[in-house]
Structures are given as C-alpha cells and as structure tokens.
C-alpha cells in the first residue's frame with residue numbers, strides 16, 4: 001500500500017497542477033526515482049533479515065520488487081508513449097545514440113522474466129532454477145544505477161549514493177563476507193553468555 005503513495009501523490013500533483021514547468025519530465029523523473037528506490041529496497045530485504053534478524057523484511061521483498069518494476073514500466077511507457085508517441089524511428093535513434101537509454105532498457109528487459117516468474121506457482125515449477133534466475137536482479141539493479149549515472153549531466157551525488165548502497169548490498173551477499181558476519185554474530189552471542 002505504501003508503495004502506491006508516490007504514484008497517488010504524482011496523480012494528485014498532476015490533477016492540482018502542482019508539477020513543474022515540464023510535467024512530462026516530472027513524471028519521468030519521479031517514476032524513475034521510485035522504481036530505483038523500490039528495487040534497491042527489495043535488494044536490501046535479505047541482508048536486513050539475515051544480519052539484523054528483522055525477518056519481516058523478507059516478507060515484503062517480492063512486493064517491493066514488483067512495485068519497483070511497475071514504476072519502471074510506467075516510466076518506460078511515459079518515454080515511448082507520451083514523450084515519443086510511439087515514433088519508433090526516433091526511439092531507435094535514441095537507443096543507438098544515448099547509452100543510458102540502452103542500459104535502462106536492458107535493465108527493464110531483465111526484470112521482465114523476474115516479474116513474470118515471481119509467483120509461487122512459478123517458484124514451484126522452476127524449482128532450483130528459480131533462485132538462479134532471480135539472481136539476475138544482481139545484474140539488473142546495478143544496470144539501473146548505471147542508467148542513472150550516465151543520464152546525469154552535472155550533480156552525480158544521488159546516483160553515486162545509489163551505487164554505493166547497491167555495492168554494499170551486493171558485497172554482503174558474498175560467501176566470505178557472510179561467513180565473517182556469522183562469526184561476528186556468534187562471537188557476540190558467546191560473549192553475552
């Protein structure tokens with residue numbers, strides 16, 4: 001429900017005429033921002049559950065990922081449908097000349113099979129392969145961050161902040177790092193006894 005607030009806010013601002021002088025850009029930026037925030041939040045769920053023991057985080061991981069993908073789809077349709085009015089020759093030109101568009105599209109295409117197979121039925125059907133397939137998110141989220149880094153012209157602070165957070169979240173998944181964290185946790189438990 002909380003993930004629906006940004007789009008509700010955006011619709012409200014549109015209705016009230018509270019957008020900037022470039023409403024289309026507002027929509028593109030705000031949907032892009034929320035897509036990335038939710039996708040990164042989804043990536044953060046497992047480390048939060050395993051390191052801090054906040055198990056509830058795991059239960060919202062899928063929803064956060066799906067809403068993030070939903071915002072990315074809206075973001076994409078604003079670009080191709082509203083901004084370019086499905087003028088595929090122009091879109092093709094942009095794909096060929098603007099690397100941030102290409103990398104954004106690759107990220108979105110990677111998320112597509114992950115969103116489709118996110119149901120329990122697909123989880124059962126794919127068995128072990130499901131986990132392997134969903135590891136593609138470790139590629140797609142960084143690509144979305146690269147999309148952001150490449151599109152920014154001057155102030156790189158925000159995209160670099162995302163890059164740092166994503167790098168830390170991915171490092172926490174490395175087996176060596178996980179072993180060290182577990183050792184640290186056990187040591188603290190024994191110290192308390």
Ligand code: HEM
Pocket residue numbers: 025028029030031032033035036039072075076079101104105106107108111144147148151152
């Ligand atoms: C998972 C997929 C994607 C994510 C997470 C994402 C995220 C973002 C973010 C965070 C921004 C910057 C917002 C800001 O500056 O406040 C942005 C901008 C933008 N994105 Fe994406 N994006 C994705 C895919 C795409 C795709 C597939 C396209 C088009 C094919 C696209 C086109 C754009 C455009 C045109 C801008 C604005 C660039 C500008 O005016 O400077 N994005 N996106």
